[in-house]
Amino acid sequence: MFILFLFLFDRGLFYFISNLEANFYQESDFEKRFERFVKDIHFTTLIFGTSRTYEGIHPYYIEEKLNQKAFKESYVGKGPKYNYYFYKLYKKYAGIPKVVIYGVDYFIYAVDSDPKWMSRFDINTKNEKIDYFSSPLLLVKYKKKIDNFLNNILIRLKEEMESEISKKSLQDFIKIHNYTGLTVKNKKLVTQPYKNYERQAYPPFPGKEGLYFMKLLDELERDHVTILLVILPDFFGSYKTNLQRHELILHLRQLRNKYKNLYYYNYNRIKKFPLGNPGYFNDGGYGETNSHLSQKGAKLFNEILVKDIKKHFQ
């Protein structure tokens, strides 16, 4: 009796939550807000990437040094699939950019686009098929997804109550535009190697959303956009943790051979950036695949970057 009820409740509650989730992610005002923001500004550059790019590449410096307006669309959970759909939306309201800077991470093909962000586009997430017999307990199997949904509910409520972002439609875009990085360290930076720290293999193409990455590059090529793939610096500990870095480089070389307008810049090299300086990073280190630049680190990095990419704007 216990097992039967457990099975039924698990399926029932999972079905209920899935429907609730699909309805929740119908964000309606994003397109309008985006249109309002971009209509009077002529952006020449679009920046894609994850949180590493969000902390590492800042439109502020691109504007200051190159006199180019850059629109940054990078954050946690903004994977290749999200970027592909966003580019379509971007083109519709802001036109075709001159340059796209894509912050490439070691784990680019292990990234999933968060449903919270995907809900911005008119693609139906309800269509994702769920096999109701794929696991004895679906609530356990999809625990991460459910947790993500719960967090997103809280985040949305927080936004509604605290900064009223959805009402003051432009506020969040402006905030991102003026952002130059975190000043307070809130995470751990593992500066010393410890015995048997876990190293990370390179998640190869296509991985989770690699095919969308290719679709995006194809589209950019068709639109004659200059594509700059930028490998951001990692703290030395993370650099050592990600042991198959060369695999990523080989892959980027293949892409460069395939696409005429594609260039790649690798700053995850000691020659190019002081990877060993903990003051330039907020987190990461030995055993951590992921490190983010601090405000100080981002300033130095952007100064180097703008010098290197200047030629693409001339």
Add this chain to the structure above:
Amino acid sequence: MIVELRLQMIFNSVDFLIFFSIVFSIYFFIPQKFKWGFLLAASYFFYGYWKIEYLILLIVPTIIVYFISFKISQTQSKRRRKLLLILGVIAGLAVLLVYKYIDFIGSSLFSLAGIFISNLEYNPFNLLWPIGVSFYSFKLVSYLVDVYNEKSKAEKHLGYFALYVSFFPQLLMGPIDRAVNFIPELKKKIYVDIDRVVSGFRLVVWGVFKKMVISDRLAIFVNEVFRDPEQQGINLIFGAYFYAFRIYCDFSGYSDIAIGISRILGFKSMNNFDFPYFSKSMTQFWNRWHISLSTWLRDYLFLPIAYAVMRPIKTPKLYRIKAETWGYVIGMFLTMFLGGLWHGARWTFVIWGMLHGIYLIVGYITKKTRKKWVKKTRLNKFPRLRYVISVFITFNLVSFAWIFFRAESFDKALSYIKHLRFGSTGKGTVYLLFNLILVSIFILLEILYKNRKKLTFIRQMPMVLKVVCFVFFICFTIIFAVDTSNEFIYLQF
């Protein structure tokens, strides 16, 4: 000091689920006389899974204490027995003292010496301390003292004794069961009892709920508030309250899982928590909080110290204070000081312990005055109101002390207290409300659980409905559990 938690088999991990499923499915098919051996092997595997070389730090003190206690029981000479006891206690506590406290003692001594000598620098050993050492060391000591005081006989069977020390459900975070309760359980015939297994399983689920739904969810808010106490306003007050619930749910959750697992395997384990936040006084709080530790501290620290203080006082009063009061005050203060230190080699823990010591002493000294005051204000005519006020005051005192327990340093604790205020900054309001709902649900469930025997509707509920409620509770736990779970706080101790 470093505590490495990466590979250990904590109760809320998949590794433990697999391990326990295997143990459970084999255990009842093993003949009675080999059951202890199987459990001992499982316990050593459980411990060795974290760090196999540290097994030796568990096995060697166990063997030494076993032989010494045996020797104590055979020795008549009082002096020799005392000497053996001292040797045994040193052997039992050696790992704890060396691995956990050496850097604390070293750095404290160097800081003290630094007042007189300049350029003195302490190089820490940074030893990785064996998890659960604080718990199994206390088991060893209590066993030795009980044998010495002839409260229990020295166990002849090394295997039984080793299993008492290393029994895996209790190994990492207690309860610190007494040998006199545990070893006789081992000698009983253990058979499959469905009711016992079901009740154990229920307790495990309740423990998982407390840990993964309440404690881990509250941790998100608490960590943020403690990380940056400036400009948090009222969040700091709730941060302290939520931390009180977080640590309670974390530790009592673990205890419930440990007791539940022991019950499934056929063992009675001592209760470790008895609704401590419903306590009317600090004394009552300590009778209900971490009972296995507080009774240990009472029996093996407080009472010996108190008697040692009172013994030389030959007159009923010394400096107009009763000998009994001297014994209580000194005994309590030292016990709570050491109790604080037991929680960790950090001064914030010591301050937490001392604060509780002060609470208890003040409570003891003002007992009569408080009674008079209650009469004067006629509160004794409103027992419920008096109860609510007492519980409220006790809870606030406890929550205040938790600030020192949680803060990373004394300065951070002071900064936290300095910024406490009622005004809202509007920051984190959603999370605050969400946590308030969580805590309210939890308190409601605790009240229901506390009064379950009085509530006829629970007892008279049809079996099908009970199963439905239980299944719903399991699903609720899975849905609201935090995905990446935190380790149990008491694993650090």
